[in-house]
Amino acid sequence: MERHVFYISDRTGISAEILGRALLSQFVEQVKFIEKTIPFIDTVKKAEQFRQLIDETAEKSSLKPIIFDTVVSPDIRAIIRQSSGVVMDFFQTFIGPLEKELNTKSSFSVGRQHSIDRVGLYDGRITAVNFALNSDDGASMKYYDEAETILLGVSRCGKTPTSLYAAMQFGIKAANYPFVAEDMQNLQLPPELKKNKKKLYGLTINPPRLHEIRTERRPNSQYASLEQCRLEIRLVESLYRKEKIPFLNTTSKSIEEITTLVLTACNLERRSF
Amino acid sequence: MERHVFYISDRTGISAEILGRALLSQFVEQVKFIEKTIPFIDTVKKAEQFRQLIDETAEKSSLKPIIFDTVVSPDIRAIIRQSSGVVMDFFQTFIGPLEKELNTKSSFSVGRQHSIDRVGLYDGRITAVNFALNSDDGASMKYYDEAETILLGVSRCGKTPTSLYAAMQFGIKAANYPFVAEDMQNLQLPPELKKNKKKLYGLTINPPRLHEIRTERRPNSQYASLEQCRLEIRLVESLYRKEKIPFLNTTSKSIEEITTLVLTACNLERRSF
Numbered sequence: 001m002e003r004h005v006f007y008i009s010d011r012t013g014i015s016a017e018i019l020g021r022a023l024l025s026q027f028v029e030q031v032k033f034i035e036k037t038i039p040f041i042d043t044v045k046k047a048e049q050f051r052q053l054i055d056e057t058a059e060k061s062s063l064k065p066i067i068f069d070t071v072v073s074p075d076i077r078a079i080i081r082q083s084s085g086v087v088m089d090f091f092q093t094f095i096g097p098l099e100k101e102l103n104t105k106s107s108f109s110v111g112r113q114h115s116i117d118r119v120g121l122y123d124g125r126i127t128a129v130n131f132a133l134n135s136d137d138g139a140s141m142k143y144y145d146e147a148e149t150i151l152l153g154v155s156r157c158g159k160t161p162t163s164l165y166a167a168m169q170f171g172i173k174a175a176n177y178p179f180v181a182e183d184m185q186n187l188q189l190p191p192e193l194k195k196n197k198k199k200l201y202g203l204t205i206n207p208p209r210l211h212e213i214r215t216e217r218r219p220n221s222q223y224a225s226l227e228q229c230r231l232e233i234r235l236v237e238s239l240y241r242k243e244k245i246p247f248l249n250t251t252s253k254s255i256e257e258i259t260t261l262v263l264t265a266c267n268l269e270r271r272s273f
Numbered sequence: 274m275e276r277h278v279f280y281i282s283d284r285t286g287i288s289a290e291i292l293g294r295a296l297l298s299q300f301v302e303q304v305k306f307i308e309k310t311i312p313f314i315d316t317v318k319k320a321e322q323f324r325q326l327i328d329e330t331a332e333k334s335s336l337k338p339i340i341f342d343t344v345v346s347p348d349i350r351a352i353i354r355q356s357s358g359v360v361m362d363f364f365q366t367f368i369g370p371l372e373k374e375l376n377t378k379s380s381f382s383v384g385r386q387h388s389i390d391r392v393g394l395y396d397g398r399i400t401a402v403n404f405a406l407n408s409d410d411g412a413s414m415k416y417y418d419e420a421e422t423i424l425l426g427v428s429r430c431g432k433t434p435t436s437l438y439a440a441m442q443f444g445i446k447a448a449n450y451p452f453v454a455e456d457m458q459n460l461q462l463p464p465e466l467k468k469n470k471k472k473l474y475g476l477t478i479n480p481p482r483l484h485e486i487r488t489e490r491r492p493n494s495q496y497a498s499l500e501q502c503r504l505e506i507r508l509v510e511s512l513y514r515k516e517k518i519p520f521l522n523t524t525s526k527s528i529e530e531i532t533t534l535v536l537t538a539c540n541l542e543r544r545s546f
Contacts, residue, residue, distance in 0.1 A: 003375065011529075011530065011533075012527075012529045012530055012532075012533040013533065014442065014529055014533070015291050015292075015295050017543070017545065018287075018288055018291050019288065019291065019292055019363070021545060022288050022343065022363070023363075023364070023367050023368065023371055024371075026345075026364075026368065026371075026379035026380045026381040027371065027375055027377065027379055027380070029380060030375070030377045031375055031377065035545065037543055039533050039537060040533075040537070064374065066371070066374065070295060072299075086370075086374045088367055088370065088371070090292070090295065090296075091295075091296070091299075093366060093367075094292075094296050094361050094366075095296065095299065097359070097361065098296055098297075098299075098300065098339070098361070101337065101339065101359045102276065102300055102303070102304055102339075104300065104303045104304065106299035106300055107299045107300070107302060108299040125434075125528070126434055126528075129433070129434050129437065130433075133406075133409075133433070136406075160402070160403075160406070161398075161399055161402050161441075164402065164437060164441065165441060168434075168437065168438060168441060168528075169287065254285075255398070255399075255441075256284075256285045256287055257284065257285055259285075260284075260285040260286065260287070260312050260313075261313075264312060264313070270290075270310055272290065272294060272308070
């Protein structure tokens with residue numbers, strides 16, 4: 001069974017996608033969803049065009065399209081509700097109960113609209129993203145004193161995506177330090193890391209998965225060999241244990257999960273933007 | 274007026290934060306929210322601990338805490354509903370209407386739980402993140418043929434955060450090319466860019482804002498001077514016009530907005546993970 005799904009918003013549509021997909025993930029075994037995001041529906045004219053698109057889609061597929069709607073303006077949402085789609089309306093649903101509980105009117109109700117996405121380009125996030133880039137892969141250890149957490153691990157275990165996500169999503173300054181093949185002879189923490197021991201968090205990964213990832217990068221290399229992957233992981237995990245550094249196996253985890261687990265373990269507060 | 278808010282989830286809590294903050298943004302003029310995210314509430318024991326925390330918070334503040342809940346398990350949610358908080362229950366609210374419309378039971382209802390966050394570490398996203406990093410700031414023009422879009426602009430106008438966000442959120446391969454001071458004498462498109470002209474998208478920014486951002490990076494430099502910023506922006510914008518390259522002013526836009534506008538302009542489909 002196929003079903004058309006639309007994510008719509010007066011801004012980027014990212015919130016509508018995230019919320020809609022969370023719900024649809026509970027139906028993916030039974031239904032194939034054909035998804036489309038339409039951002040910036042911020043005028044009556046664009047809403048009318050969207051309504052027409054919905055009506056046409058409904059007619060073609062003879063099933064009502066499902067619409068996840070995070071548009072703030074009641075005028076625009078009224079037009080969308082007149083379409084042949086089934087509207088899951090986030091504001092409509094929760095604003096009423098919140099107004100009642102907070103005992104006040106929302107700006108939504110009184111016609112002053114706030115954006116629902118996060119704003120501000122050169123703020124803490126960008127500073128944190130630049131920090132992650134500048135301090136990536138041990139590029140410069142002088143950043144470690146400024147870091148809120150320092151991720152350790154062998155090449156391709158997930159350090160860089162995690163530090164970038166921590167910066168972008170939560171404004172956290174995460175540096176990282178890679179253990180490379182040459183370190184394996186006599187594996188130990190460099191003095192710059194010892195000095196910041198409370199910030200250290202280790203990543204590890206199952207050797208067969210690491211072998212797979214490295215093989216994509218450099219096929220048939222010593223670097224990618226299963227033997228080398230096994231050796232590095234064994235030594236690094238034993239260093240984590242010896243030095244009592246908390247660590248996490250990233251093998252079957254998403255970037256979101258790894259980052260959340262690191263922040264929780266390091267007791268770092270998420271920032272919002 | 275102050276109010277405690279909790280975002281809770283059996284996974285990362287990112288969806289709960291997005292939902293809750295979108296709604297609370299409509300009340301920020303009247304209420305000061307004290308926010309806390311509690312991820313990984315995935316056992317009855319953790320749910321009981323959370324209920325206790327809510328009850329204590331309610332007693333101390335003599336106001337019911339507001340809870341945005343994206344926990345999937347009905348057993349855990351039942352415990353949370355017994356707390357003194359007001360629960361905005363995401364699954365409870367929308368799963369019923371979706372089941373009715375799709376005419377099928379969700380995995381949620383039949384007790385098979387899917388994660389609501391995105392999974393899979395070394396997938397298209399990571400490939401795209403690595404692509405953005407490797408091709409950053411014109412590091413290697415050989416990547417341009419593989420890129421889905423190529424962002425142009427002067428130093429610090431938003432190219433790097435945008436290409437990273439496009440990769441992380443949408444799995445889009447975005448390269449970028451910086452125009453530097455030395456290019457300004459005789460500003461033109463290098464042959465590698467001309468070859469990929471359909472992929473080009475320009476970023477610009479108001480000179481006073483650029484001056485501010487560059488001053489933070491290198492105070493009192495020629496690079497950061499308002500005069501230099503004005504010159505670079507004037508020349509680059511006139512190149513965009515001459516070459517008919519679509520462009521965008523990033524001054525008052527969030528990374529999410531810039532990325533969404535670039536994707537829309539370049540007709541790139543967002544990927545989901």
